[in-house]
Amino acid sequence: MSSPLRLGVAGLGTVGAALLKILDRQAAALAARTGRHIAVTAISAQNRDKARDVDLARFAWFSDPVALAGSPDIDVFVELIGGADGVAYAAVETALSNGTSVVTANKALIAKHGLHLAKLAETKGVALGFEASVAGGIPIIKTLRDSLAGNRVSRVYGILNGTCNYILSRMEAEQISFGECLAAAQKLGYAEADPSFDIGGYDTAHKLAILTALAFGTEIAPDAIAVEGIEKITLADIAAASELGYRIKLLGVAERTQAGIEQRVHPTMVPRSSPIAQVMGVTNAVTIDADAVQELTLVGPGAGGAATASSVVSDIADIARGLRLPPFGVPANALAPLRRAAIQTHEGGYYIRLSVFDRPGAAAAIATRMADRAISLESIVQRRRAGEQKGASAVPVILITHATSEKLIGEALKDVLADGFIAEPPQVIRIERE
Amino acid sequence: MSSPLRLGVAGLGTVGAALLKILDRQAAALAARTGRHIAVTAISAQNRDKARDVDLARFAWFSDPVALAGSPDIDVFVELIGGADGVAYAAVETALSNGTSVVTANKALIAKHGLHLAKLAETKGVALGFEASVAGGIPIIKTLRDSLAGNRVSRVYGILNGTCNYILSRMEAEQISFGECLAAAQKLGYAEADPSFDIGGYDTAHKLAILTALAFGTEIAPDAIAVEGIEKITLADIAAASELGYRIKLLGVAERTQAGIEQRVHPTMVPRSSPIAQVMGVTNAVTIDADAVQELTLVGPGAGGAATASSVVSDIADIARGLRLPPFGVPANALAPLRRAAIQTHEGGYYIRLSVFDRPGAAAAIATRMADRAISLESIVQRRRAGEQKGASAVPVILITHATSEKLIGEALKDVLADGFIAEPPQVIRIERE
Incomplete structure (x- = not known):
């Protein structure tokens, strides 16, 4: 020896x-x-x-x-x-x-x-x-660097922050508000005294930046990530997601698009039947879409002393075995500068929750504004809250769109706002296809 | 270069x-x-x-x-x-x-x-x-050998045969019999003309034998595996599983027990909420329980040309990078002979479906036979089929036991059989805890 x-x-x-x-x-x-x-x-x-x-x-x-x-x-x-x-x-x-x-x-x-x-x-x-x-005990770095060496990755996405997933899981399971869940998470040690780094999505963004470099052979670009946190998620969104066949997760997503590499962190509607939707509590999960392997998902503990140390030991073992690979899989000088796809060019489906003044024609007017931008709707649900009087106040209208672009959604919502039908700023959550 | x-x-x-x-x-x-x-x-x-x-x-x-x-x-x-x-x-x-x-x-x-x-x-x-x-495009070999080098594995289990998972998924989704599903799978090219190697569990057993060696540092022992196939699974079992919060999967399981290493392949009741229960169709999944990482699950394509070739390329890339590890993670001479735990010593919960002659006291007698062996029941369900006449024929009685041993279950069922209450051999399916 x-x-x-x-x-x-x-x-x-x-x-x-x-x-x-x-x-x-x-x-x-x-x-x-x-x-x-x-x-x-x-x-x-x-x-x-x-x-x-x-x-x-x-x-x-x-x-x-x-x-x-x-x-x-x-x-x-x-x-x-x-x-x-x-x-x-x-x-x-x-x-x-x-x-x-x-x-x-x-x-x-x-x-x-x-x-x-x-x-x-x-x-x-x-x-x-x-x-x-990244992702504690989940061997995502080695999987991207070694196991998928023969693959061209098209997308990597995942639940990379246990605090956020814990809060979202608990909001759904116990029907308690974001604020209450956050307080509970802090009490259990799942969230920091200053939780903004976790719940604001910045922790996920750091991890995503590392995964992007490995997956796409690009320089790390943490500043080229569109970041939104989970603070704005309400029980109304969670209930609507459930009703429409989705679940809300904070995802980090890096995707190869025509416009470049899209990096984004935001609350996301994922199909309720998808593997990533099953991941509850502080558990993390990462899915990789690639040309040869198609779809690979890793699920495991995203934090914790022993699980994280397990990953530390695997790196130490590689060194003991004599492995001296370039840290990002290819020589650092061969990493290409990241060509950033702006979030405005993002294409996908959208969940939109509007608080609409209860006037005749409001829903029709909103649908027309969407049609003006060639945004096609998968569903539109308008429902008076139980016990509410007709005309008394605003009612929720929920739209699910088919694939469109971030730019068009923004334009259509500007028009809706200008029409004077809505009582609050719209809640917009991107849908991630499987 | x-x-x-x-x-x-x-x-x-x-x-x-x-x-x-x-x-x-x-x-x-x-x-x-x-x-x-x-x-x-x-x-x-x-x-x-x-x-x-x-x-x-x-x-x-x-x-x-x-x-x-x-x-x-x-x-x-x-x-x-x-x-x-x-x-x-x-x-x-x-x-x-x-x-x-x-x-x-x-x-x-x-x-x-x-x-x-x-x-x-x-x-x-x-x-x-x-x-x-093993498991096509899923990098389970490298994960066990490299990423978990600092772990002591206690159990590795998974869905390792896409044909069986396809059949079981389709039986549940479309409520069609095993025979019909098998024929459909053959038509789609998911099952061989002679399907016995897949549906009998032998393909899963080969893969499990390899995983056991890597996970536990033992010599490969494909002959020390208790193997049962999915041929005996009926729609009645699938319906009962669903009702009781389980789903039936053909699992390969290797587990460290007091008696030695248990290796078994059989239809298994898994909790419906577990990650492995969500894996449908030809997809494979492997879960590893280990002391440091706790629980890690990998989900991906278990077959297919490109996905399997992806794994072949990862081995070729390792060789190109100069890696020359012992194939089983430790030198082959250091692999210990596998100390086999007989299936009789297996401990766990059981699902038992009995076809019971509709006589007064039958269910009570069965429950007593279980109690005689100190087998405690989580549930016992007796239900007359819709449209059946009282006393006309046998009725199904389904038992879910708490953890007990294979030996005791065998003894109790022998007694039940001797009592003359049951019309057919019992259907027994092991439950795998999460």
Whole structure:
């Protein structure tokens, strides 16, 4: 057996502590699977004395993670600190510059600096693994990079944020509002004290940017993503979705179109019978459409210490086995700049919920405005709420359109607004076909 | 860029022809992804002149696949002939003995000779890839071998035969009998003229044997699998499953138990809300339970030329990238003999459908026989068929048990039979928990 693979681990939160436990528990199996002993030799964390249920005394201690990253006594630097910049970035860059391989779970870092770091890793002939940065325990990076090497991907989409999926699942299951669900999620530790990064879709966007680069061989472009969060989703939308055969999910979608690569994160109506619609709670799922494999879906835990650490270990095992692939599957210099398809060119079906003043001809006028733009309707439902008086107030009108474009929908809704029939801004949710 | 990777492809049926097309279409992408040009240089097939929509004139032709396997002018022998023995086996052994890497889609070959062939490949320092042998386009081999390297697997199970899943899905959707569905499947080309290999569960068993070896690090033991097919499933079972919150799927299940490794293939009641219950038609799915990742499910096409060829290409790409892992993730000599847990020790819930003579006390007597063996019942449903006369004939009684053992169920049913209350042999279907 070759010499041990020496790891330096920086960051001992949930994932870091789980990693140390897995490496202990699976030491013999990992040696058999990789042909090398894998040994943590040094660690770094903010607080050495925090209770972690792991014996840290056997490891060399570095108070400065950058110093650990630069240590000549490690072969792999495992970055579990987090954050796009600051000490995580400094440490990873130091390790790579030093010719030390890096494994990270840091989506923000890879989304922002992945291209630069990949080039650095390739120049130095070392590995940069980030399987854990997207969808926790789901091996989506290796699937795109290795298993689909013979495929041309046309679309990759998924549920990439457990907090949002938990909230949407619970709103539907218990018929409670977004605000109540968010508070419950915070209480259970599924949502941060400041939840805007999750529920605003930005966390999903970081992950999507990484998947896009792998799926389409493009440079990472997190700023070229149209992002909407789930804050605006109401119980009325959830009920209408259910009635019309859909379910609402926050999806990240990257798609090859005539206009370029479309990247978008938004609440989405998915057919209730689709695999992705079955994914409830904090679970994540990713579906890939590609020319040879057609459709492949991976479902698993998107977060959690042990599941995320499982992905970290798979990257470490690849390094122990001697794998030194370009981090994005092709050399970083071969990644093409992303040609962005603007969201205005998006084509698909739409769900539109309008609050319409209860006047004769309102629904007909709305339908006419859609027809003016050649938008064909799959369904139009107008229903007075139980107990409401005729003419008393606004009534909901729900439209489902066949495939049209974002631009035309915008124009038609502007006309509807100008007609003075609607009481509130329209609720518009894109429909994703299977 | 390094020298081209030269492929010899034997067998040009659906998968072989799709492989040649993918290698043409993706030539540039594969070169970028692997750092080498991948070039088919020689081929072999039963019939050179069959219409295939691919230009074969540019390849050297071998009428004898074994001669192709032994050719010094190829780096990888791609075996798409099929069959556990005969020419496929001779060709693969020849290639490996010659120091030529092998990629195969042949589940029967790997299930029967995988251990020997893996040892041979390791001795010669070459690769033996068989991603395509299980679940078509789903990358389950790499997921178990690479992505879950840090996990201890407790169970792997799945829908591994598209024909059976198609038949069961259609029986449910259209309320037509097994025989009618089978005939339809044969007409559509989803089932062979002699369908017994698929519907009897043997195809699933071959695939399961391969997954077991990878998941548990054991020698392949296709003869240590308890196999039942779907021939006995009736519309009455499908209706009862639906009513009780289950769906019937033919599953292959390998599970670590106190008694050893349990391997079984049988029609199974799965909770209707589980991911695996949503998989309809010819689609396949595999779920892995493991200590770190918890639960991971992969869903995709289990057959078809392009999807299966996608997996073949992923193995070829690994070889082009220089990967030479032990075929089963650990050296073949380190695979432990499989300690078989007999099906009699299986523990789980059971669905039992009895045809009971309509006499007073029959249901009570049956319930008592279950209680005698400490089998606790989740539900017992006795219902006269519409239009039937009281006392005229037998009535169906359906039991769902809580977890018990196969042995106790057998003993209790023997007693029930001896009591003379039932008109037909009982229908027993195991329930698989999520």
